Amino acid sequence: MRREPAAVRSQPRLVDVAGRAGVSMATASRALASRDGVSELVAARVRDVAAELGYVANPHARTLAGGTTSVAGLLVYEIGDPYFSEIASGVVGAAAEHGWSVQISHTERDSSAEAAQVRVMRAHRVGAIVVAGSGYVDPAMEAEVARELDDFQVGGGRVVVIGRHHLRCDAVLPDNIGAAESVAAHLLGLGHRRMAVVAGPSHLSTVADRLGGIRAAVSAHGLDPEGLPVVYAPFTREGGRSAAGQVLDRHPGTTAILALNDAMATGVLSLLRERGVAVPHDVSVTGFDDIQVAQDLAPALTTARLPMSEMGATAFELALRPRAARPRRKPTGHGLIVRDSTAPPR
Amino acid sequence: MRREPAAVRSQPRLVDVAGRAGVSMATASRALASRDGVSELVAARVRDVAAELGYVANPHARTLAGGTTSVAGLLVYEIGDPYFSEIASGVVGAAAEHGWSVQISHTERDSSAEAAQVRVMRAHRVGAIVVAGSGYVDPAMEAEVARELDDFQVGGGRVVVIGRHHLRCDAVLPDNIGAAESVAAHLLGLGHRRMAVVAGPSHLSTVADRLGGIRAAVSAHGLDPEGLPVVYAPFTREGGRSAAGQVLDRHPGTTAILALNDAMATGVLSLLRERGVAVPHDVSVTGFDDIQVAQDLAPALTTARLPMSEMGATAFELALRPRAARPRRKPTGHGLIVRDSTAPPR
DNA sequence: CTGAAAGCGCTAACAA
DNA sequence: TTGTTAGCGCTTTCAG
Numbered sequence: 001m002r003r004e005p006a007a008v009r010s011q012p013r014l015v016d017v018a019g020r021a022g023v024s025m026a027t028a029s030r031a032l033a034s035r036d037g038v039s040e041l042v043a044a045r046v047r048d049v050a051a052e053l054g055y056v057a058n059p060h061a062r063t064l065a066g067g068t069t070s071v072a073g074l075l076v077y078e079i080g081d082p083y084f085s086e087i088a089s090g091v092v093g094a095a096a097e098h099g100w101s102v103q104i105s106h107t108e109r110d111s112s113a114e115a116a117q118v119r120v121m122r123a124h125r126v127g128a129i130v131v132a133g134s135g136y137v138d139p140a141m142e143a144e145v146a147r148e149l150d151d152f153q154v155g156g157g158r159v160v161v162i163g164r165h166h167l168r169c170d171a172v173l174p175d176n177i178g179a180a181e182s183v184a185a186h187l188l189g190l191g192h193r194r195m196a197v198v199a200g201p202s203h204l205s206t207v208a209d210r211l212g213g214i215r216a217a218v219s220a221h222g223l224d225p226e227g228l229p230v231v232y233a234p235f236t237r238e239g240g241r242s243a244a245g246q247v248l249d250r251h252p253g254t255t256a257i258l259a260l261n262d263a264m265a266t267g268v269l270s271l272l273r274e275r276g277v278a279v280p281h282d283v284s285v286t287g288f289d290d291i292q293v294a295q296d297l298a299p300a301l302t303t304a305r306l307p308m309s310e311m312g313a314t315a316f317e318l319a320l321r322p323r324a325a326r327p328r329r330k331p332t333g334h335g336l337i338v339r340d341s342t343a344p345p346r
Numbered sequence: 347m348r349r350e351p352a353a354v355r356s357q358p359r360l361v362d363v364a365g366r367a368g369v370s371m372a373t374a375s376r377a378l379a380s381r382d383g384v385s386e387l388v389a390a391r392v393r394d395v396a397a398e399l400g401y402v403a404n405p406h407a408r409t410l411a412g413g414t415t416s417v418a419g420l421l422v423y424e425i426g427d428p429y430f431s432e433i434a435s436g437v438v439g440a441a442a443e444h445g446w447s448v449q450i451s452h453t454e455r456d457s458s459a460e461a462a463q464v465r466v467m468r469a470h471r472v473g474a475i476v477v478a479g480s481g482y483v484d485p486a487m488e489a490e491v492a493r494e495l496d497d498f499q500v501g502g503g504r505v506v507v508i509g510r511h512h513l514r515c516d517a518v519l520p521d522n523i524g525a526a527e528s529v530a531a532h533l534l535g536l537g538h539r540r541m542a543v544v545a546g547p548s549h550l551s552t553v554a555d556r557l558g559g560i561r562a563a564v565s566a567h568g569l570d571p572e573g574l575p576v577v578y579a580p581f582t583r584e585g586g587r588s589a590a591g592q593v594l595d596r597h598p599g600t601t602a603i604l605a606l607n608d609a610m611a612t613g614v615l616s617l618l619r620e621r622g623v624a625v626p627h628d629v630s631v632t633g634f635d636d637i638q639v640a641q642d643l644a645p646a647l648t649t650a651r652l653p654m655s656e657m658g659a660t661a662f663e664l665a666l667r668p669r670a671a672r673p674r675r676k677p678t679g680h681g682l683i684v685r686d687s688t689a690p691p692r
Numbered sequence: 693c694t695g696a697a698a699g700c701g702c703t704a705a706c707a708a
Numbered sequence: 709t710t711g712t713t714a715g716c717g718c719t720t721t722c723a724g
Contacts, residue, residue, distance in 0.1 A: 011468075013717060024695045029719060039693060056469040060406035061717030064700045071449070071470070080435030080638075080655065082428065089426030092452055101449050101470060103417070106438055122357060123402035124417070124447060237642075266642050292426075296583075296612050298644025309426065359701060370711045375703060385709065407701030410716045 012053040021049040032057070033067075063125045070100045072319060073121035073129040075107050075114065082291040083261065083308060087132045087162065090312025098320060100127075107133060115144040118152065128158035128319035132312070134206035135165030141203065142166050158323060160315045164205040170328040172315045176206055179304035179334035180213025181220075183258060183286050186302070186336055188221045190344045192256040192284065197228060198243040198268055199260045200235030207235075210260045210288060229254075233264070240267025248275060255283060255345035262287040262294050265301055269341070273298070280343035290337055299340035307332055358399040367395040378403065379413075409471050416446045418665060419467035419475040421453050421460065428637040429607065429654060433478045433508065436658025444666060446473075453479065461490040464498065474504035474665035478658070480552035481511030487549065488512050504669060506661045510551040516674040518661045522552055525650035525680035526559025527566075529604060529632050532648070532682055534567045536690045538602040538630065543574060544589040544614055545606045546581030553581075556606045556634060575600075579610070586613025594621060601629060601691035608633040608640050611647055615687070619644070626689035636683055645686035653678055 018028035023042060030038045031046035038046075049055075063069050074091050076084040088104065095102045103126060105117040114131075121129055129152065136142050146167050149159050159169040164176075187195060197214060200207045215225035231246045233239035240259055244267065247254055259265035265287030272279055279285050279299055287294060290305035314330055364374035369388060376384045377392035384392075395401075409415050420437050422430040434450065441448045449472060451463040460477075467475055475498065482488050492513050495505050505515040510522075533541060543560060546553045561571035577592045579585035586605055590613065593600055605611035611633030618625055625631050625645055633640060636651035660676055 014719095015717080025718080026696080026720080027694055030694090033719085037693065042693085056465070058410070058717055059470050060409040061700090062719075063406040064404070064410055064702090065717075065719040066700060067719055078435060079425070079438055080432050082431070082638075085428070085431035085434075086426050088431075088450070089424060089452075092425055092450055096452060101451065101466065103447050103449050104434070104438055105447065106435075106442060119357075119400055119402055120447065124405050237638075266639075270642060292428075292583075293612070293639040293642070296616060296639070296643050298642070360703095361701080371702080372704085372712075373710055376710090379703085383709065388709085404701050407716090408703070410718085411701075411703040412716060413703050 011058075012055045014055070014057065017046065017050045017053060017055050020053065021046045069125055069127035070098075071124070071126045072100055072102050072316065073118075073124070073126040074102050074104045075117055075121075075129065075131045075133065076104065077107055077133045079104055079106065081263070082293065083263070083289055084132055086291065086308035087312040090309035090314075091130055091316050092312075093309075094313035094316040098316075100316075111136065111141050111145060115148050118145060118148040122148070122152050122155075122157070126157070128160070128316075130312075130315045130319060131159070131161040131165070132163070132315075134163045134204040135161065135167070137203050137205050137208050139166040153323065158319045160319045162311055162315050164209060168327055170318045170324070170330075172311050172318065172330045172332065174206075174306045174311060174332050175334040176209035177213035177216070179288065179306060179336075180210040181217040182334065182336040183288070183302075183304045184214040184217035185220075186338065187256045187258070187284060187286065187342065188217060188223075190284070190342060192345050193223070194251070194253050194345075195228060195256040195258060196247045196251050196254045197230040197258045197260065198240055198247065198264050199230050199232050200239065200264065202232050204235070207232075207260055214258060235261055235264065237263050237267040237270070240264030241271045242267075244268040244271040248277070256286070256342070257283060258286050260288050262289045262291045262301065262303055265294075265303065265341075266297060269297055269299075269301070279341050282346070284342040284345070286342060290335075294337070295339065297341075302339045302342040303337050305335040305337050358401045360401075360403065363392065363396045363399060363401050366399065367392045415471055415473035416444075417470070417472045418446055418448050418662065419464075419470070419472040420448050420450045421463055421467075421475065421477045421479065422450065423453055423479045425450055425452065427609070428639065429609070429635055430478055432637065432654035433658040436655035436660075437476055437478075437662050438658075439655075440659035440662040444662075446662075457482065457487050457491060461494050464491060464494040468494070468498050468501075468503070472503070474506070474662075476658075476661045476665060477505070477507040477511070478509070478661075480509050480550040481507065481513070483549050483551050483554050485512040499669065504665045506665045508657055508661050510555060514673055516664045516670070516676075518657050518664065518676045518678060520552075520652045520657060520678050521680045522555035523559035523562070525634065525652060525682075526556040527563040528680065528682040529634070529648075529650045530560040530563035531566075532684065533602045533604070533630060533632065533688065534563060534569075536630070536688060538691050539569070540597070540599050540691075541574060541602040541604060542593045542597050542600045543576045543604045543606065544586055544593065544610050545576050545578050546585065546610065548578050550581070553578075553606055560604060581607055581610065583609050583613040583616070586610030587617045588613075590614040590617040594623070602632070602688070603629060604632050606634050608635045608637045608647065608649055611640075611649065611687075612643060615643055615645075615647070625687050627692065630688040630691070632688060636681075640683070641685065643687075648685045648688040649683050651681040651683050
């Protein structure tokens with residue numbers, strides 16, 4: 001087998017297609033973009049030639065010339081985190097179905113880094129930006145990103161956020177409040193009265209919403225939500241461990257710990273095991289999200305399920321639709337998944 | 347509040363930076379690309395102005411003009427799979443440090459889809475492609491992708507694969523054989539003689555290598571590797587469940603099950619629990635990779651650790667270096683993480 | 693319905 | 709060391 005010589009044929013260009021089809025570049029361009037103003041006969045010929053040559057438009061030239069992009073940006077906290085990787089999976093899957101590519105950036109929950117990432121995505125002229133990850137309770141913390149995203153939208157870009165943000169854009173809204181209520185109601189229904197919450201950073205709207213749902217359920221049961229201990233820590237396994245330690249030390253009579261995500265719940269379980277506290281016999285534990293491993297923890301975790309992958313897909317589909325006069329809101333459902341980490345108090 | 351009129355400030359361009367810094371575009375371009383031929387004084391001023399204006403180069407213009415790209419393509423099986431999401435995390439992190447963006451595609455281990463994805467990345471003129479995920483034992487199965495990647499490299503693109511492939515390109519090579527040997531040696535050292543392997547698809551080189559390492563360790567212990575039962579199933583939790591069922595049914599005396607990745611090990615544990623088989627009392631179980639949740643399974647999983655995130659970062663760093671005359675190989679280390687799922691046989 | 697020509701923002705010769 | 713200028717491949721007015 002002979003390798004072809006220097007004739008490393010670069011990929012065919014529009015001018016090659018146009019020439020071969022005997023039309024001008026303008027016509028070829030129109031034909032391939034399925035824009036009208038070209039006779040069906042000519043258009044078909046151009047498309048045939050393009051296919052024959054294996055022509056694929058250079059997206060850089062196309063974008064530079066003001067055409068449409070088919071690359072979306074996705075901002076996640078950390079793609080290695082299961083919550084975000086499941087969302088990303090939904091976005092990437094939906095994007096592929098529509099012939100789009102997805103560019104991923106880490107934000108590591110630093111809101112100024114977030115703005116910088118958006119700037120990079122804008123510079124890359126992505127057609128849409130999906131922001132996964134929680135918004136902030138305080139609008140001021142989002143001001144910089146908001147400005148950047150606004151500019152992007154004004155310039156014709158599409159923005160969809162997952163979670164509650166202070167941004168004028170379409171949003172996929174996980175039902176954090178409803179999910180929290182159902183988890184809390186489950187524990188209250190089992191008879192728990194001395195519960196404690198292991199929460200992520202208080203400035204995240206996700207944390208605020210989940211906490212709100214729990215408090216609402218507590219109130220609905222005729223109890224005082226003010227009496228509910230809440231320990232704040234990072235939204236991670238380690239955060240869950242340290243917060244659980246504080247709960248044990250400061251509130252010894254606690255019979256149930258509600259972690260505000262599964263990563264923290266994992267840490268809680270880990271620490272309780274280490275301290276010899278039996279779950280659910282001594283203390284019940286609940287999580288949030290239902291990441292894939294929740295079912296395999298020891299004991300299998302009772303948790304509120306959010307459809308992460310579906311949320312990602314929905315966000316992308318939303319991004320594909322033209323911007324509406326008023327921002328769209330797509331609420332998601334939630335489910336209570338009862339497993340082995342909850343039981344009536346002793 | 348009045349919306350600003352037509353003055354929708356688009357992003358600053360090179361000409362804006364150059365003008366503000368009082369230099370020509372060429373000089374500004376050189377300064378920002380850290381190319382030499384610019385006095386340090388001028389270069390510093392240009393960089394300051396750029397930072398002040400929040401200037402980010404338009405990668406499309408840059409690419410079109412024949413400059414270098416700073417977008418890498420990453421092919422993974424499924425970004426929702428922890429193994430790949432940890433690798434992706436390493437790639438995205440390293441890329442960000444160097445000012446690169448990462449475009450992610452799913453291949454779902456279909457080798458023709460793989461080729462199609464590479465084609466898309468080529469059309470997008472990415473500067474480098476990182477292929478994560480196993481290669482195939484049979485070179486023919488990779489022929490199409492190989493052709494596509496070769497063309498890409500001939501055109502100046504960089505390709506780095508993670509895992510053993512039949513491709514002429516740089517590679518990060520997880521030490522599957524060494525890791526497998528250490529896991530098998532651990533079990534043999536505990537006294538196990540009736541072991542069974544729960545393997546992923548036999549056409550994957552990862553599976554072949556890990557199996558080879560296990561067989562080598564068995565031989566080294568003076569035992570016949572031919573006597574080692576191997577059950578093949580999908581490389582997933584479900585695959586692990588079904589394979590474990592077959593092991594239990596067909597090889598009742600088994601005292602240790604070696605799963606070839608942690609996802610399968612998770613399934614194995616799940617099925618054993620369901621069937622009332624105590625781990626490690628009745629049967630020891632081992633995994634592979636040490637994904638983050640391995641430590642939180644019930645019982646905590648003994649497994650061979652591969653540094654996934656580091657592998658991703660290494661792959662990207664390799665992609666940044668110019669192509670060498672002969673393909674580079676970066677072997678990784680491995681570690682044996684002994685936890686609670688292994689013990690001497692009864 | 694089709695073609696000619698003017699850029700999009702940048703880099704890379706080539707001049708100065 | 710710096711500036712001038714000609715494209716990169718495509719889309720999109722504006723004429724025909």
